[in-house]
Amino acid sequence: MESAKHAGDAAVAVSKAYGVETMFTLSGGHVFPLYDGAQHEGMRILDVRHEQSAVFAAEATARLTRKPGLAVLTAGPGITNGVSGVATAHFNGSPVVVMGGRAPQSRWGSGALQEMDHPPLLTPITKLAFTSSGADSVGQDVEMAFRTAVAPHRGPVFLDFHMDHLFSPSPMHEPQTQSPSPLEPDPDSLRAIARLLAEAERPVLVYGSDVWMDRAEEAARDFAEAWRLPVIPNGQGRGILPAGHELLVTRARGQAFAQADLVIVMGTPLDFRLGYGWFGGKDGAPLAKVVHIADAPSHLATHMSPVASAAGDLSVVLWSLGDACGEAGVKPSRYADWLSTLADHAAAAVAGDAALLAADTDPIHPMRIYGELGKLLADDAVVIGDGGDFVSYAGKYVEPRRPGNWLDPGPYGCLGTGLGYAIAARLARPSSQVVLLLGDGAAGFSLMDVDTLVRHRLPVVMICGNNGIWGLEKHPMQLLYGYDVAAELQPQCRYDQVVTALGGGGELVTKPSEIGPALRRAFDSGIPYLVNIATDPQIAYPRNTTGV
Structure with missing residues (x-):
C-alpha cells in the first residue's frame, strides 16, 4: 500500500x-x-x-x-x-x-x-x-x-x-465512495397517504429543505403539478416551484394552514416554523389531518402522531406516491375550488403590499428595500438571510425562481451565519449574484469576515437593514413590561465604513429614493459592497407565536 x-x-x-x-x-x-x-x-x-x-x-x-x-x-x-x-x-x-x-x-x-x-x-x-x-x-x-x-x-x-x-x-487509503441503494418507502404507508388525498377537499403540500438535499426537486414539482396541489415551501424548498407559479400559495400561507383538512409535510421537521404540526381548526372546523414524510425514519415526528407517515429517498417516495394516487382514484379537479380560493387570498395579499413596497416614508419602511431589490435580482441569484425582523421580510417578499438559491440559518436561528454563507455561495455559484441580507444586530457577529471576501476576491452584495435596535427583543419587551433593556444599538451605525476600511465598498442610505441607485452601484462594483440602509425602528415585522 x-x-x-x-x-x-x-x-x-x-x-x-x-x-x-x-x-x-x-x-x-x-x-x-x-x-x-x-x-x-x-x-x-x-x-x-x-x-x-x-x-x-x-x-x-x-x-x-x-x-x-x-x-x-x-x-x-x-x-x-x-x-x-x-x-x-x-x-x-x-x-x-x-x-x-x-x-x-x-x-x-x-x-x-x-x-x-x-x-x-x-x-x-x-x-x-x-x-x-x-x-x-x-x-x-x-x-x-x-x-x-x-x-x-x-x-x-x-x-x-x-x-x-x-x-x-x-x-494512503482508497475509499469506497459509491452511493448506497436508496431507502425504499413502505408501500402500505404510501397507499394510506394516497387514500387521504382521495378523501381530502382542502389539501396543502409543504416542501422543505430535504427535498432539495435529496435531489428530489424535479419529482416534487412534477408531483404537485400532476395532482394540482397547492404548495408552501419551507427553507431550501423555496424555488422548487418558481415565483409566480400557479400552485405556489406562499402569500396565502395563513389561510391555507388555517383552513386545510389535510397537510402533507415533506422534508422538514414539524417544528415551530410549522406550528408544531397543528393545522386547521379555524371557525370551529376540525384540525387538519397531518402526514409527515422524511428521508429517514429517524427524522419522523415523535412529539405528535400524524395520521400517516413515510420515510425513504424522497424522489422514490414522490414517484411511488404518484403511482399510489392513481390507484386510489385521486382526482385533481376535486381541489380546484380550494386552489382558486388560495390564489385569490394570495393575489389580495400581493395587492395589499404594493403600496409599502413602494413606500416613500421617512424613516424608510423595510419593505421598500425589498421592493427595490426585487427589480434587480436575476433568476439564478443566491439570496442569504442573516437577521431577525429585517430578514423575516425577506422570507415573505423574496421568492426564489430556482431551487437551492436561498439560505437562512434554519431552525436553530443562529445569527452570524451570513458571511460564512456568502463566502461559500460565491465559490459555489461563481457566475450568480450573491446577496447577503443582514440585520444590524447580525452584522456585529461576523462583519470582520469581509476581510476574507476581500483577500480572496469574492464579490458579494450586502444589504444591512439598520434600525438601530434588537427588533425581535425590543418590541416584545415593551409589550410585556412597558419598557425595554439591552435592546438598543447605535442609530445609523456606519457598518458601511467597516466594509470600506477592510477594502470593500459601501454607503449609507437614509432616503427611499436612494435605495435603488445604491443597490445598482453595489451590483456593478465587482467587490464586496455593503449598502447600509437606515430603517424605521418603530416598525416590527408582524408575527404570531406559533410559527404559522
Whole structure:
C-alpha cells in the first residue's frame, strides 16, 4: 500500500474522493499537516477570521452543492469557536465534516497547549464525534466520517487527530465512495397517504429543505403539478416551484394552514416554523389531518402522531406516491375550488403590499428595500438571510425562481451565519449574484469576515437593514413590561465604513429614493459592497407565536 508523507495527505485524499474542493479553516499549528496535504492534493484552502465562519462556509457549501463540506479547526478554542456552526449544521441536516487538531498523544494528560477532549462536547450536536486512533487509521477514519455525514438523515460529523499522529507517516487509503441503494418507502404507508388525498377537499403540500438535499426537486414539482396541489415551501424548498407559479400559495400561507383538512409535510421537521404540526381548526372546523414524510425514519415526528407517515429517498417516495394516487382514484379537479380560493387570498395579499413596497416614508419602511431589490435580482441569484425582523421580510417578499438559491440559518436561528454563507455561495455559484441580507444586530457577529471576501476576491452584495435596535427583543419587551433593556444599538451605525476600511465598498442610505441607485452601484462594483440602509425602528415585522 502506498504510504503518505504524513497523515494529513491521507485525510485530504479521502476528502477529495468525497467531492470536497475547498478546505475552510483558520490557521493553527495543530493541523498543519492537513494544510500540507491540501497543497499536495490541489485542494483550495480558504482561511477566515473566525472559526464559526469556517464551519458556516462548509455548511453552506453542503447545502448549495449537495456535496459534503469540510472545515478544519485547530485545537481547543478553535473547536469551541466552531460549535455554533456545528449546531446549525445539525439542525439543518447538513453533511459537514469538521476535522480538529488535538494535543499530542505523547503529552496527553500533562497540560499541553490547548489540551481538551473535544468529542464529548460535540457528541450532542453531531451524528458522530470521535478521535482518530492513530496515524495508520486516519484514512479509514476520515472515510467513516464522510460516509456517516452523507447518509440519511444527513448531518455533521466531528473527527479530531492527535497532533503527533497527524505529523506521522500514514498509509494512503482508497475509499469506497459509491452511493448506497436508496431507502425504499413502505408501500402500505404510501397507499394510506394516497387514500387521504382521495378523501381530502382542502389539501396543502409543504416542501422543505430535504427535498432539495435529496435531489428530489424535479419529482416534487412534477408531483404537485400532476395532482394540482397547492404548495408552501419551507427553507431550501423555496424555488422548487418558481415565483409566480400557479400552485405556489406562499402569500396565502395563513389561510391555507388555517383552513386545510389535510397537510402533507415533506422534508422538514414539524417544528415551530410549522406550528408544531397543528393545522386547521379555524371557525370551529376540525384540525387538519397531518402526514409527515422524511428521508429517514429517524427524522419522523415523535412529539405528535400524524395520521400517516413515510420515510425513504424522497424522489422514490414522490414517484411511488404518484403511482399510489392513481390507484386510489385521486382526482385533481376535486381541489380546484380550494386552489382558486388560495390564489385569490394570495393575489389580495400581493395587492395589499404594493403600496409599502413602494413606500416613500421617512424613516424608510423595510419593505421598500425589498421592493427595490426585487427589480434587480436575476433568476439564478443566491439570496442569504442573516437577521431577525429585517430578514423575516425577506422570507415573505423574496421568492426564489430556482431551487437551492436561498439560505437562512434554519431552525436553530443562529445569527452570524451570513458571511460564512456568502463566502461559500460565491465559490459555489461563481457566475450568480450573491446577496447577503443582514440585520444590524447580525452584522456585529461576523462583519470582520469581509476581510476574507476581500483577500480572496469574492464579490458579494450586502444589504444591512439598520434600525438601530434588537427588533425581535425590543418590541416584545415593551409589550410585556412597558419598557425595554439591552435592546438598543447605535442609530445609523456606519457598518458601511467597516466594509470600506477592510477594502470593500459601501454607503449609507437614509432616503427611499436612494435605495435603488445604491443597490445598482453595489451590483456593478465587482467587490464586496455593503449598502447600509437606515430603517424605521418603530416598525416590527408582524408575527404570531406559533410559527404559522
